[in-house]
Amino acid sequence: MAMTILHRKLGRDLWRIRAQALAIAAVVAVGVMVQVMMAGLTDTLTITRDAYFERHRFAQVFEPLTRAPNSLMEKVSAIPGVLTAEGRLSGYGRIDADGGEPVQARILSLPGPAGLNGILMTAGRMPVAGRSDEVVLLDTFAAARGIALGDTLGVTVEGRHQRLRVVGFARSPEFLFMPAPGEFFPTDGRFAVIWMERKAAAAVLDLDGAFNEVLVLTTRERPRKAVLADLDRLMAPYGGGAGYLQDQQTSARFIDEELNGLRQSRLFLPPIFLAVAAFLLNVTITRIVQAERREIGLMKAFGHSGAEIAGHYLELALLIALAGAALGSGLGVMAGRGITGIYMEFYKFPYLVFSMRPGPFAGGLAFSLLAAALGAAIALRTVFRLTPAEAMRPPAPPDFTHGRIGFLALLTRPLDQPGRMILRQITRQPFRSLGTIAGVAAGLALNMAMLIIYAGFDHTMAVTFGFADRSDAAVSFIHPISRDVTHEIAHLPGVLEAEPQRMVPVLFRNGPITHRGELTGLPDPATLNRALDTGLNPIPLPANGVVLSRGLAELLKLHPGDLITAEVTEGRKRHLTLPVVAVSDTLLGSPAYMRLDALTRAIGEADRITSVSIRTAGPPSPELLHALRERPKVAGVSVKADSYAAFRKIADEGAGQMRFVFGAIAFVLSFGIVYNAARNAFAERAHELASLRVLGFTRAEVTLVLAGEIAVLVAIALPLGIWLGWWLANLIAVAFSNELYKVSVSFDLPSIAKAVLVVVAAMLVSILMLRRAQDRLNMVTALKARD
Known part of the structure; x- marks a missing residue:
C-alpha cells in the first residue's frame, strides 16, 4: 500500500x-x-x-613491380608466412568518351584460382575464355556514364586503340574509395576499372608469360611486415622492392x-x-x-x-x-x-x-x-x-547582509529594485548559477566548433582551388614523357598557358616514421600550381631541397632545416636525402614540392614530366578535348571544375549535413539548460512574483525580473562558450585531419554569430514559455504558499 x-x-x-x-x-x-x-x-x-x-x-600485402616471369610465383609461395599468393597483370589505359574529356582507366586481369581481390558481379556475366574483346566494368563508373551491358568502349592502352565490349558490371573492395589521378575526392564518372580475361590482359599490356603485381594473404604465425620485407628482396631485381600492406592501400586507409x-x-x-x-x-x-x-x-x-x-x-x-x-x-x-x-x-x-x-x-x-x-x-x-x-x-531564509553575499549586495545598491532582485537570486545559488553558465557555454561551444570546422572546409576550397591551383585542367600521361610536350599542348585551341609537372612516388622516412607519398616537381617560378605560405604568398622553390605541405610535415614531425629521406619506388629506386626548406600551407593532399629540374636530376633521368596543367579561355572546349584524345600517350584530363564540384557535394550533401545536426543538438542542449533554470527560478519565486504583482508591478516588469536572471547567466556564458568553442574546434581539427585534407581553423565571426544566435533563440523560447506560465499563475495560491 x-x-x-x-x-x-x-x-x-x-x-x-x-x-x-x-x-x-x-x-x-x-x-x-x-x-x-x-x-x-x-x-x-x-x-x-x-x-x-x-x-x-x-x-594483405601488395607488391608492384615492372615484370617478372610466372615461374617466380613458386618462390613467392615458399616465403614463410605466405598463406596464398597470386601474380596479376595491372596497367593503365584511357577511355575515349565521345564528346567529353579522356578518362583514365585501370586495366586488371581477372582474379585467378586463388581468388585474391575477388570481384562482386552486380550485373551481366564474366568474359568467355578466348574472347579478348569482352570485359567487366566498374559498375559505379558505368552508372555515372550511362553505359549499358553490350555497349562497346573505345580504349587506348600503350598507344594502341581497340574496342571492348562490356559484358558485366562489378565492384571490388579494392575500389571502395578511388579518386581519379590528380584529384582529391572520388567522382564516379572520372575513373574506370576494367577487368579482362588474363590472356587478353597479357596481350593488351604486353605481359605474356609474366606478371607485374603480387597479391598475398598471410598466415597469423608471422608478422606481415616480415613477409613484405622478404617479398621486397625477392622482387627487387624485377623492379619491385616497394611493396605495401593492406592498411596503406587507398580504400582501406581512408x-x-x-x-x-x-x-x-x-x-x-x-x-x-x-x-x-x-x-x-x-x-x-x-x-x-x-x-x-x-x-x-x-x-x-x-x-x-x-x-x-x-x-x-x-x-x-x-x-x-x-x-x-x-x-x-x-x-x-x-x-x-x-x-x-x-x-x-x-x-x-x-x-x-x-x-x-x-x-x-x-x-x-x-x-x-x-x-x-x-x-x-x-x-x-x-x-x-x-x-x-x-x-x-x-x-531558514538566506542571510544577505554578511560575508561574501553581503559584499555583493553592497555592489548592487546603485541598481533599481528589479536589478537587485536579479543579482540577489544569482548570488543566492552560486553553484547552480555556475552550472547553468557552464551548460549554456557547452552548448554554444559545440555548435560554434562545428560551424568553424565547416567554415574551414570552405576556406580549404578557396585556398586550394583559388590560390594554390590556378589552372583549369590537368593533362596526365600514361608514362613520363619529354617536357617538350608542354609547348605542343600550349598551342592547342583555347589553351592560354601550360605548365609541366613531374610526380615521383616515394616512401618518405624520418627515423621510424614512414609515409607513402609523392615528390611533385614544379617549374621555377610556378604560376598555375604553387606552394603557398600561411599568408597565401608563393614560396620560391629551392635549387636543392624540398617544401613540405603542413600536413605532411606534421605527420613526419619535420621542421625547416631538418633532413628527410625519400626512397623512390619506381625506375632506378634511388634514396634521396633532402633538406626541408619550408612548409607550405597546403590543405588538400600531402604534397612535397621540388624544383622540376632538381627533381629530375636527383632521380637520375632526363627532363621528363607526368602531367601538364593548363589555363584555358573558359571551360575546356570540345575542340581541345578532341585534340587531347588524339594523343595516344594522354592518360586522362582532369577538369578542375569537376574536382571542385565533387568536393562541394561532399561538403554540402554528405558530411556537411552534420552542421545542421549539430546545430539542432546545440539548440536542444541550450534550451534544456536555460528552460530548466528559468522554470526552477519561477517555481522557487512564485511567492515573490505574486507579491510584485500585488505591489503594482506590471506583467512586463515581473517578466523582466525573471527573464533578467536568465539573460545575465546567458550573457556571462557567451564569452566562456566562445573560448571553449575555439578550443574544441582546434581539438576536432586535429582529430579529423588526415592525409586527404587538413582541417583549417580560423576565428570565423559569422560562425560565432550563428552559434550565439542559437543560444539566444533557445533563451527567448524559454522566456516565452515562462511568460505563459506566469500568466496562468494563481496569485492567491502563490501568496498562501509557504517559503
Whole structure:
C-alpha cells in the first residue's frame, strides 16, 4: 500500500513538471542518440569492411613491380608466412568518351584460382575464355556514364586503340574509395576499372608469360611486415622492392581514418550531454525536495523510511533518464540508418546494414541512468537528514547582509529594485548559477566548433582551388614523357598557358616514421600550381631541397632545416636525402614540392614530366578535348571544375549535413539548460512574483525580473562558450585531419554569430514559455504558499 501511494505521487509529480522532464529527457536523448549512432556506425563499417574484405579475399600485402616471369610465383609461395599468393597483370589505359574529356582507366586481369581481390558481379556475366574483346566494368563508373551491358568502349592502352565490349558490371573492395589521378575526392564518372580475361590482359599490356603485381594473404604465425620485407628482396631485381600492406592501400586507409574519427566522436560528445543531464536532474530534484519539505515530514511521520522516500525521488530521476534513453536509442537508429546511405554512396559498399547490436543500447541506457542517479544522489542527502519536526518547518531564509553575499549586495545598491532582485537570486545559488553558465557555454561551444570546422572546409576550397591551383585542367600521361610536350599542348585551341609537372612516388622516412607519398616537381617560378605560405604568398622553390605541405610535415614531425629521406619506388629506386626548406600551407593532399629540374636530376633521368596543367579561355572546349584524345600517350584530363564540384557535394550533401545536426543538438542542449533554470527560478519565486504583482508591478516588469536572471547567466556564458568553442574546434581539427585534407581553423565571426544566435533563440523560447506560465499563475495560491 505504501509503495502504491508513492507511485501515485510519482505520477502526479511527473505530470506537474512535465515540461522540465521533457527538456531533461531531450538532453539525455541527444547524448544517447550520439552514442548509439556513432557506435552503430563504427560497428557497421567495421563489420561490413571485415566481411567484405574476407569474403572477396582482399590482399594483405601488395607488391608492384615492372615484370617478372610466372615461374617466380613458386618462390613467392615458399616465403614463410605466405598463406596464398597470386601474380596479376595491372596497367593503365584511357577511355575515349565521345564528346567529353579522356578518362583514365585501370586495366586488371581477372582474379585467378586463388581468388585474391575477388570481384562482386552486380550485373551481366564474366568474359568467355578466348574472347579478348569482352570485359567487366566498374559498375559505379558505368552508372555515372550511362553505359549499358553490350555497349562497346573505345580504349587506348600503350598507344594502341581497340574496342571492348562490356559484358558485366562489378565492384571490388579494392575500389571502395578511388579518386581519379590528380584529384582529391572520388567522382564516379572520372575513373574506370576494367577487368579482362588474363590472356587478353597479357596481350593488351604486353605481359605474356609474366606478371607485374603480387597479391598475398598471410598466415597469423608471422608478422606481415616480415613477409613484405622478404617479398621486397625477392622482387627487387624485377623492379619491385616497394611493396605495401593492406592498411596503406587507398580504400582501406581512408576507411580506417573514417573509423578513427567516429571513435573519437564517441569519446567526447556523449559525456557532455550526460553530464548536463546529471546537473539538470540535480537542480530539479533539489528544488522539488525543498518545495516538498512538509510532505517529506508527513511521510516520515506516517512511518515511511528515509530510504523509501529517497527511492521515490530517485525513481523520478531514473524515469526521466529512461525516457530520454529510449527516445535517444530510437533517434540514434534513425540517424545511423540515414548516414549509412551517405557511406554507401561515398565508399561504394555493395551493402551496408546499420548494426543494431545490444552493446551501444545497453551502454547508452547504463550511462544515462548512472548520470541520473549521480545527479539525484547529491540532492537526496537532504531527505536522509530531515527529521519530521524539522521538515514541518520552512527552511531558514538566506542571510544577505554578511560575508561574501553581503559584499555583493553592497555592489548592487546603485541598481533599481528589479536589478537587485536579479543579482540577489544569482548570488543566492552560486553553484547552480555556475552550472547553468557552464551548460549554456557547452552548448554554444559545440555548435560554434562545428560551424568553424565547416567554415574551414570552405576556406580549404578557396585556398586550394583559388590560390594554390590556378589552372583549369590537368593533362596526365600514361608514362613520363619529354617536357617538350608542354609547348605542343600550349598551342592547342583555347589553351592560354601550360605548365609541366613531374610526380615521383616515394616512401618518405624520418627515423621510424614512414609515409607513402609523392615528390611533385614544379617549374621555377610556378604560376598555375604553387606552394603557398600561411599568408597565401608563393614560396620560391629551392635549387636543392624540398617544401613540405603542413600536413605532411606534421605527420613526419619535420621542421625547416631538418633532413628527410625519400626512397623512390619506381625506375632506378634511388634514396634521396633532402633538406626541408619550408612548409607550405597546403590543405588538400600531402604534397612535397621540388624544383622540376632538381627533381629530375636527383632521380637520375632526363627532363621528363607526368602531367601538364593548363589555363584555358573558359571551360575546356570540345575542340581541345578532341585534340587531347588524339594523343595516344594522354592518360586522362582532369577538369578542375569537376574536382571542385565533387568536393562541394561532399561538403554540402554528405558530411556537411552534420552542421545542421549539430546545430539542432546545440539548440536542444541550450534550451534544456536555460528552460530548466528559468522554470526552477519561477517555481522557487512564485511567492515573490505574486507579491510584485500585488505591489503594482506590471506583467512586463515581473517578466523582466525573471527573464533578467536568465539573460545575465546567458550573457556571462557567451564569452566562456566562445573560448571553449575555439578550443574544441582546434581539438576536432586535429582529430579529423588526415592525409586527404587538413582541417583549417580560423576565428570565423559569422560562425560565432550563428552559434550565439542559437543560444539566444533557445533563451527567448524559454522566456516565452515562462511568460505563459506566469500568466496562468494563481496569485492567491502563490501568496498562501509557504517559503
